[in-house]
Amino acid sequence: MTKKQIHLGAHFPGVNNTTVWADPESKSQIEFDSFVHLAESAERGLFDFFFLAEGLRLREHRNKIHDLDVVGRPDTLTVLNALASVTSRLGLAGTINTTFNEPFELAKQFSSLDHLSDGRAAWNMVTSSDAFTGENFRRGGYLDRADRYVRANEVIDVARKFWDSWQSDAFVVDRERGVFGRESEIGTVRHSGPQFDVEGRFTLPRSPQGHPVLLQAGDSDEGREFGAAKADAIFTIHGTLEDGQKFYSDVKGRLAKYGRDHDDLKVLPAATFVLGDSAQDAAEKADHIRHQQVSGRTAIAFLEQVWGQDLSAYDPDGPLPDIEPSGDVSITRGRARHGDPRTIAQQYRERAEADNLSIRELIIAMTTRQQFVGTPAHVAEEIDGYVQNNASDGFILVPHITPAGLDEFVDRVIPELQDRGSFRTEYTGTTLREHLGLRHPYEQREGVRAS
Amino acid sequence: MSDTLFLTAIELKGTGAHSQAWRCPDSRAEEVFTAGFWIDQLQAADRAGVDVAFLGDSFASRTLEAAAVAARAAALTEKIGLVPTITVTHTEPFHISKQIASLDFASHGRAGWQVEVSPGAEQAALFGRKAEQDNSSLWREADEAVEVVTRLWDSWEDDAEIRDVESGRFIDRDKLHYIDFEGENFSVKGPSITPRSPQGQPLVVIRVDSTESVSVAAARADIVRIAADTVENAATVAARIRRAVVAEGRDPADVFVLLDVETLVSDSAAEELAQLDNWAGHVRVAESVSHIGDLAGLHLLLGSVEAAGLDGVTLVPLALPSGVAALPATDTRSGSTLRERLGLRRPANLYAREGKSL
Numbered sequence: 001m002t003k004k005q006i007h008l009g010a011h012f013p014g015v016n017n018t019t020v021w022a023d024p025e026s027k028s029q030i031e032f033d034s035f036v037h038l039a040e041s042a043e044r045g046l047f048d049f050f051f052l053a054e055g056l057r058l059r060e061h062r063n064k065i066h067d068l069d070v071v072g073r074p075d076t077l078t079v080l081n082a083l084a085s086v087t088s089r090l091g092l093a094g095t096i097n098t099t100f101n102e103p104f105e106l107a108k109q110f111s112s113l114d115h116l117s118d119g120r121a122a123w124n125m126v127t128s129s130d131a132f133t134g135e136n137f138r139r140g141g142y143l144d145r146a147d148r149y150v151r152a153n154e155v156i157d158v159a160r161k162f163w164d165s166w167q168s169d170a171f172v173v174d175r176e177r178g179v180f181g182r183e184s185e186i187g188t189v190r191h192s193g194p195q196f197d198v199e200g201r202f203t204l205p206r207s208p209q210g211h212p213v214l215l216q217a218g219d220s221d222e223g224r225e226f227g228a229a230k231a232d233a234i235f236t237i238h239g240t241l242e243d244g245q246k247f248y249s250d251v252k253g254r255l256a257k258y259g260r261d262h263d264d265l266k267v268l269p270a271a272t273f274v275l276g277d278s279a280q281d282a283a284e285k286a287d288h289i290r291h292q293q294v295s296g297r298t299a300i301a302f303l304e305q306v307w308g309q310d311l312s313a314y315d316p317d318g319p320l321p322d323i324e325p326s327g328d329v330s331i332t333r334g335r336a337r338h339g340d341p342r343t344i345a346q347q348y349r350e351r352a353e354a355d356n357l358s359i360r361e362l363i364i365a366m367t368t369r370q371q372f373v374g375t376p377a378h379v380a381e382e383i384d385g386y387v388q389n390n391a392s393d394g395f396i397l398v399p400h401i402t403p404a405g406l407d408e409f410v411d412r413v414i415p416e417l418q419d420r421g422s423f424r425t426e427y428t429g430t431t432l433r434e435h436l437g438l439r440h441p442y443e444q445r446e447g448v449r450a451s
Numbered sequence: 452m453s454d455t456l457f458l459t460a461i462e463l464k465g466t467g468a469h470s471q472a473w474r475c476p477d478s479r480a481e482e483v484f485t486a487g488f489w490i491d492q493l494q495a496a497d498r499a500g501v502d503v504a505f506l507g508d509s510f511a512s513r514t515l516e517a518a519a520v521a522a523r524a525a526a527l528t529e530k531i532g533l534v535p536t537i538t539v540t541h542t543e544p545f546h547i548s549k550q551i552a553s554l555d556f557a558s559h560g561r562a563g564w565q566v567e568v569s570p571g572a573e574q575a576a577l578f579g580r581k582a583e584q585d586n587s588s589l590w591r592e593a594d595e596a597v598e599v600v601t602r603l604w605d606s607w608e609d610d611a612e613i614r615d616v617e618s619g620r621f622i623d624r625d626k627l628h629y630i631d632f633e634g635e636n637f638s639v640k641g642p643s644i645t646p647r648s649p650q651g652q653p654l655v656v657i658r659v660d661s662t663e664s665v666s667v668a669a670a671r672a673d674i675v676r677i678a679a680d681t682v683e684n685a686a687t688v689a690a691r692i693r694r695a696v697v698a699e700g701r702d703p704a705d706v707f708v709l710l711d712v713e714t715l716v717s718d719s720a721a722e723e724l725a726q727l728d729n730w731a732g733h734v735r736v737a738e739s740v741s742h743i744g745d746l747a748g749l750h751l752l753l754g755s756v757e758a759a760g761l762d763g764v765t766l767v768p769l770a771l772p773s774g775v776a777a778l779p780a781t782d783t784r785s786g787s788t789l790r791e792r793l794g795l796r797r798p799a800n801l802y803a804r805e806g807k808s809l
Contacts, residue, residue, distance in 0.1 A: 015644075021614060021621055022614070022616045030556060030645070030646055031556060032525075032526070032556050032557045032559070036526075055644060056545070056644060057640070057644070058627070058642060058644060064624055065622070065624040065627055065642075066624075067620045067621060067622050067623070067624045068619055068620060068621060069621060070621055071612075071621055071622045071627075072607070072612065072622075072644065072645065072646040073644055073645065074549065074552070074553035074556060074557075074645055075546070075549040075550045075552070075553040075645065077518075077519065077522075077550070078518065078519075078522045078549075078550050078553035078554055078557060079522075079553060079557065081519045081520075081522035081523045082522040082523065082525050082526060082554075082557040084486065084523055085486075085490075085523055085524070085525070085526045085527050086526055100543060100545075100546075101543075101546070102541060102578050102580065104510065104541075104577045104578055105510075105541065105542060105578075108510070108516055109516055109519065112515045112516035112519040112520075113519060115484045115485065115486075115515055116485075116486045116515065116519055116520065116523045117486075118485075118486070135638070135639075135640035136543075136545045136639055136640055136641065137543050137545055137639070138543065138636065138637050138638070138639075139543075171484070173473065173480045173481045175473075175474045175476070175480075178471075178474065178730060180473050180480065181513070196579050197579040198576065198577060198578065198579040199576045199577070199579070200573060200574075200576050200577040203510070203511070203512060203513045203514070204484065204513065204515065205484055295619050297619050298619075
């Protein structure tokens with residue numbers, strides 16, 4: 001029997017503290033050659049897709065632009081279109097905000113990317129939840145949180161109406177009869193809703209994938225529902241096999257009410273990895289990397305996000321502050337908040353006391369995401385275990401070095417996964433939808449099952 | 452502009468400027484929504500030594516997004532300037548700024564931006580965001596949009612990224628600047644998420660067709676595209692634009708004025724045009740000086756445009772891709788970025804110049 005196949009995405013290490021910029025191997029996060037390097041590595045490793053995140057305002061901490069982490073990134077769609085010329089099979093996935101873009105424009109942009117890449121486009125749909133980012137846009141920050149979700153849903157609905165408005169046989173070139181496009185097969189979109197009143201005709205024929213693969217990140221109940229209803233793949237972060245399995249069965253269980261099958265939505269958690277020649281070697285490397293990612297100053301800045309005040313007088317190698325969080329909850333802006341500060345502070349205290357951790361050690365412990373640490377064989381076994389035991393359908397891997405951070409994984413782990421029969425040995429399709437084993441969007445919506 | 456530099460640009464839009472060009476047997480109209488169609492044309496123009504390619508776009512025309520096409524071609528072309536149209540009426544200037552800056556990174560300094568507005572109720576209805584605007588309102592908004600975009604391009608100083616391991620700082624935050632733009636149509640905080648690009652300021656191109664667009668072009672464009680029915684009239688228009696540039700306090704030597712020249716180049720061009728017009732059912736009215744004839748005739752025309760004091764031409768082929776294949780070969784220029792090849796300096800950063808008081 002064929003084993004369940006693993007799907008892999010390659011996250012370009014972007015703007016955050018997990019990118020170890022001080023490492024001598026670390027190169028530019030903005031020069032095009034860096035994007036080419038990671039994309040070529042991912043395609044050599046037969047990954048499903050390259051993934052680019054987005055952020056539309058530079059983060060601030062204590063009213064100043066944050067200067068400890070990597071800062072500066074490009075326009076997502078421009079990079080993806082440019083990468084289409086140096087790759088031939090790799091999917092090209094980008095995060096684009098639904099709050100600060102208009103549906104017609106998004107529909108045209110993603111249709112263009114799908115046409116220009118011969119069917120390799122994917123859109124990670126996110127919403128913005130802060131007026132801080134809105135200050136860069138004329139729409140501004142006036143949508144309240146609930147409306148942002150209403151808008152996201154409606155953006156997708158309107159975009160789909162545009163994508164669907166050309167029948168598959170609408171684009172014809174009949175020189176003899178002078179017919180360029182069958183007008184009768186091109187519908188006029190009329191949409192009226194709480195966020196948009198839109199009317200007109202779309203200007204591009206149906207793209208190779210029908211429309212881009214739709215990705216969604218979000219762990220809230222609302223996010224899971226949105227993903228089950230509309231996304232082709234859902235991102236998440238779950239630290240343990242059991243948590244992963246719970247999430248997996250929860251979101252897959254929501255598909256039926258939207259007329260969708262188990263395989264119509266892929267679950268792809270983000271994960272980091274550290275490889276070594278032995279378990280001990282890998283563990284030491286991982287510890288070294290975590291200390292590079294979380295400097296003393298970075299640890300204090302993290303703590304200030306929770307405490308909401310200046311803690312620069314505290315020693316990062318000393319104990320947690322004995323004062324309660326009381327200050328400004330928006331001390332850091334442009335980054336998702338963690339929840340109620342007092343509750344988090346309490347959790348931090350308990351963990352620090354239980355394990356006798358300094359501030360820096362605590363922050364390292366609390367901010368470590370799911371990691372695969374070990375020899376290539378061990379990491380392959382772990383990844384395969386998550387997938388075969390239905391904790392995920394694969395992973396989006398987040399390297400810590402730009403742009404060479406994926407190379408070792410491709411050279412050493414991919415062959416192990418192939419030996420296990422869990423990973424492709426060549427691309428069998430040309431479109432991203434084919435790589436991911438997804439049905440055509442119209443088949444999904446119309447409930448057509450493969451015979 | 453310079454006495455010696457005469458620019459040759461080309462406009463690529465669909466299968467050509469004639470509405471019936473797609474019916475030509477060699478039009479490749481079936482491929483107009485594929486990368487191959489565009490790459491082949493841009494590579495041919497690049498090889499021919501054309502200085503700049505303008506990629507047309509609007510929300511009303513059936514064409515792939517021009518900025519996407521330009522990005523797709525970046526790694527597959529070497530010298531040609533890549534100048535997509537991005538309209539400003541419904542698009543956020545913050546997005547345009549990072550889009551063109553990123554194209555500049557991907558093309559190693561060959562990006563520009565043709566600024567256009569989206570007139571009419573039909574395009575407004577595709578967005579449903581605001582009512583139809585008149586020309587004056589459209590260009591006032593465009594003026595603000597260019598201001599926002601160009602300020603964002605300078606919102607990072609060139610040496611803002613320091614990677615100082617000693618202090619743990621990746622950037623020197625004093626070299627990043629809020630633009631704090633407040634206008635009639637926008638308020639934008641900044642800074643950009645994208646660092647300053649290879650050219651610092653990618654080239655701004657404006658095609659003038661109204662009093663309102665002339666004043667924005669005079670204030671802000673590096674390349675001004677004009678149309679005229681004769682070379683003589685083109686010289687008059689160019690002189691008027693140069694006066695407007697001076698009135699804005701700018702040096703006219705910094706601004707190229709290019710005349711649109713519609714072309715159909717072959718030994719049987721007249722018959723081909725007759726066929727195109729016949730398909731259309733009416734005779735096409737030329738929108739600017741045109742040349743329907745052989746290559747030698749085109750060279751003569753270009754010579755007269757140069758003699759009349761224009762800084763160059765934008766060839767507007769009535770039919771593509773044959774119109775690219777028939778390009779006159781031009782001298783190649785030195786320099787790797789578009790600015791260098793055009794003899795333009797890399798502008799000093801606005802904020803670095805003004806000091807840290809901002």
